[in-house]
Structure formats: structure tokens, C-alpha cells
Amino acid sequence: MVETNQDLHLEDLTKRFGDFAAVRDLSLTVPNGSFFALLGPSGCGKTTTLRMVAGLEDPTAGRIRMGDQDITALRPYKRPVNTVFQSYALFPHLTIFENVAFGLRRRGIKDYRQKTLDMIELVQLGPYAGRKPAQLSGGQQQRVALGRALINEPGVLLLDEPLGALDLKLRRQMQIELKRIQTEIEVTFVHVTHDQEEAMTMADTIAVMNHGVIEQMGAPGELYENPVTTFVANFLGQSNLIMTDIIDGAGAEVMVDCQGQKIGVSSERSHAKGRKAWLGIRPEKIFASHAHEAERTDSNVLTGGRISDVSFVGVSTQYLVAMPWDQELMVFEQNTGRRPLFENGDEVDLSWSSEHAFLLDADQDAHAGMMRPEDRE
């Protein structure tokens, strides 16, 4: 179905619109058959990147290759890629069958009928083949868009926020279905999204984009557990970032002075270059215990906290803990029911396993990549 060595290579890709650089010197390789996600906030350049791969946007500089073939200058209708558009862009004057058959018929493939019917079955729209797109629900239209692209057996399938228009429940369901289809047909998927949960659920590899460049690229777990920038730390999940001074960066553990308390972080997880660093720790990795009861085995305890807010959210409880240096840290605790919840004003110490903290360069904005309330869904 797909030739081997069909990896997608983007090399120093740049796109300018007037003075504005939407994408800057972007290089990445998408291995054949992988599920790759371009993740970032709106305006980060991810859709522009996708459109350049599709051929709908001409790069200002750089090259796009598929395997050994340079496709940078190919017209979109000559490229071995197909797109699932954000708004689906189904042809309103054609039936579902005609929409799905469109690509095959344009390429003059004779036995398009059976293939089209098979694809309509694969996306579970059998009874709707004769209908027009306007007669289908959003989720069904989404599947038509998917089938219409997939039937062409593209080397790479591009998905531009394909689930953005669906409600939360349907989106979760489609995420699983997309992943199933991708595994089944082994086509490379390049998926553009601003939804970090969606990217982490589906993708093998995520490239986090911001301001036209890739901030970090890797497997979802790796990005989440070991972010290298404050943007990634905040955009994927949530992080507590505390300003620290580096005392000793020589050993296997980097020792930092965290507002007067000594903390150690594994040197593999230290991405700080200067004398100061942001100490990062995920809220769910922190364990709160009543003051002076924490086990002082590692150099990973912060004392002197006081619970300042308790939010019960069902599966977990989210605490805000006011620290002596006038910062509130987030702590999430699963509601296992094994111990009573803390109350406002309780004195607590915070601890974590030393492999869970990370150090980031201090000259970055601690709020980079934080979702503004209007971005939340």
C-alpha cells in the first residue's frame, strides 16, 4: 500500500506573510506510518506548516521531501498527500458516495465503485451513501471527510484540527476511532491541533510549536515528564515553577537553593544554563503531608506551606498551597478516600520523588504557554 522509505522531511521550512514569519526554519522528520501531532496555540504556525505540506501554501524558503522525492514545488493535485480540512470542506452538491469517490475518479481509477463502498463501510456511513452532506450530523460529516481523504491511500494524511467542531464526548470517541483507523491502515498521519490532551491521546510523536518554531519534539510522555522550556511545561498540562539559585551543578544531582531550602534535581532533567533556574514540578507529583510529618529521605521537601484553597473536583482534589516566599503552588491529590481532605489553613509540607522535578532556564517567562481562560474548553 505505502512504499517504504516514505518518511516526510521538512527542511529549514520558512513561510513569511509580508513582515510576519509564520514559520521559521522548521526542520523535522515524520517517520513513515507514525501518528505525528503538531501542537500549539492558535497563530503558532502549525496550520501554515500543514498547508505547505499539502501544497496549498508556497514556502518562502526550505524544502519538503517525501522519501527521496522533493515535493516542494509540486502543485497540490500532484502530491501524494490528502487533507482532512478543519471545516471538512465537503462538496455540498455531491452525495456522500460522490464525495468519497471524488479523488479516485479524478485519477481515472476504473473500479472506484467497490473501493468507495468499502471506504464508506470503514467509516461506518453505509446507510448514508446517497445523502448530501447537509443531511448529516457534524460527526458523520467528519467521517466523510476522513473517508474522502483516506480512500486515495495517501503517503501522508494531513488532519487540520479535524475534531475541533465536535462536542467533547464525540471528540473523545473520534480520537479513539482515528487512532484505530491509523493503526489499521498504517498511513502516516500528521495531525494539527491546539488541544494538548488530544495530541497526547493519539500521537506517537508530538512537536510543540510556538511563534513559528518547534519548542520541543518527542513522545507524549517524554514531553510531559521532561519539558525543556517553560512554554512546554505550561502548555502540556500544568506546572509549578519556582525561581531557584543553582548551588552545585557538577554532580549527578544538581543542587539548588529554592527560596532558602535545598533541593536536588537529576542532572538529566536540568535544562538550565545560567546561575538561576526555574524549578518545575507537576501538581499531581506533589504529595502534601501535615507539617513536620514528611519523610526527609531525599532533598525534595519544601516546608512551611499553608493550604489556601481547596477545590473538590470529583476524581481529585486540587489544593492551592501558600508558600513562605509569597507564591501559591498547585497540588492535586486523587480522591482515594484513604485520608481526610486538608482544610483551609492547614500547615503542610510538600514532597515528591526526585525523578519528577525538572530545571528550566531562568530567562524565560514563567507564564509562557499558560492557557488563558478563553482558550479552555
Added chain:
Amino acid sequence: MTHVAPAPAPTGAAVDGETSRRRGWGWLLLVPGMLYLAIFFVFPTIQLFLTSLYDPSGNYVQGYTLTWHFANYVDAIRDTWNLFVRSFVYAGIATAVCLLLGYPLAYAIAFKAGRWKNFMLVLVIAPFFTSFLLRTLSWKTILADQGPVADFLRTIQILPEDGRLLATPLAVIAGLIYNFMPFMTLPLFASLDKVDYRLIEASSDLYSSPLTGFRKVTFPLSLPGVVAGTLLTFIPASGDYINAEILGTPKQYMVGNRIQAAFLTEHDYPLAASLSLTLMLIVVLMVVVYVRRVGTEELV
């Protein structure tokens, strides 16, 4: 029009009552239009029909008697069938040329004009700021035997030394094309402007060259505009008499000229009325066949 969702099925009796009440109010909105049509179309048409059956031996001074004289139609068609043919040929050519010229124009305004879109639309409508008659008269000057166009064509030897532009079928058809062009362009623009550019991108993503994409996506989606534009051009053009009157000679006269003369010069009301109704009937039949052919299916 393309995105109208099917009406949701009523979920209960309460909803049913609600919709029928709303519909009742909706009908009221039709009343002014219906009244207008009744007074200015239905009633005159009945009057015209009765007039067409008057005894032709009467005259407008002494009056006519209604004798259900259907032979009026036979006489009318026997004497003027060639005018009917000429009218439909002229109107047909004019409509075809309007479509060929208007489609690229409407396409350019819809997709390529950018911030000049509104300005260009104003230009399309601009001729309406001057009267129809005046504009046709100025065409007479433009096409005159000693006018610039004829001079130029003679110089480059396309037109023979004694050749004329004015008083030829070409002049009449050119006048029709000019005068009805906006009626073609505006509906074409309206439906092309609604075509989502992303659909064209999608077609190119699905192996359509720009030409195929146009054939399979853009053009079918603009069909409502093509139908509306051709009807709005062909119907009035086939009944027009001003262009033939001013730019042609009796040799180029269309059926409209005959009707006009019968009504206003000869005062032969039964003849004029039977010609008018015959024209109306033929046009309606042609429109029905045409709309059926192009297919309502395509016009979702």
C-alpha cells in the same frame, strides 16, 4: 441554499401546535406580495386574455365585443411566426454571449477582485443610472455609419467599404447584450461569491487540476446563478422592442415591435393581446423545459 438542514422532526404534540401557529403568521407576510400580483399581474392577464378573444371587426372607437374569437391566435401566428423565430434567435444569441462574457467577469469579481469587489459591482450596475432608452440611443451614435467603430473596422478591412454596423442584426443583438448584461452578471456573481474557497482547495487536494476543479466544483455550485441569469436575460430580451426599433430596421423587428405597433399605432387590440399571450406562453414553456433540463437536483 446549499446548507439548509432538513427540518427537525417534531417531537410531540406541543411542538406541532407551536410550528403550525408560527406558520400561520408566516403566511401573513405573503399577503402584500400576493395582493400586488393579483392586482398587477393576474387581473391584467385575464383582461388581456379576454381582449385576445374579441371580435376583430370592432375598433377602439366603437368598442369590441367578446365573441371568443379563437381564430385571432391563428391569424396572429400565421402572420408573425417569423418574428417569433427572430426574437428567440436574437434573444438566444444575446443570452449565450452574455453568459460567456458575464461568467468570467462575475468570477473575477467574486474571486480575484479583493478590496475592489464592491467598486466593480457598482461599475456593473452603473449603466442603470442612465435611462435604458438614452443608452440605446447612444449606441446608435457609436455604431453609426461614420462613427468611430465602423471607421476603425473599415480601416482594418474587417468591414467592407460600403458595410454598415447600424441597422443590422448584429447591432440589435449587440444592443440586447449590452442592455441585459447586468441581469446576467449579478446573479452569477451572487452564486459564485457564495462558493466556499476551501471547497476549491479541497478539490485540488483531491487531484483536480484548476480546470477540473472548476468543472466539477465551482461551476456546478454556480448553476443556480447560471439559471437565474439566463432567465433574467432571455425572458426580457425575447420581448424587447427598443433595441430593434433604434438599432435596427423593420427587417430586424422582433415580436415586441409588432405588439407595440398593434397596440399603440394600429389599435388592433385583439391582435396585440393574442400576440402577447402567445409570446408569454412560449416563454413559459421554454423556461419549464429549460429548468427541468438543467435539473432542480443540481440546484440544492
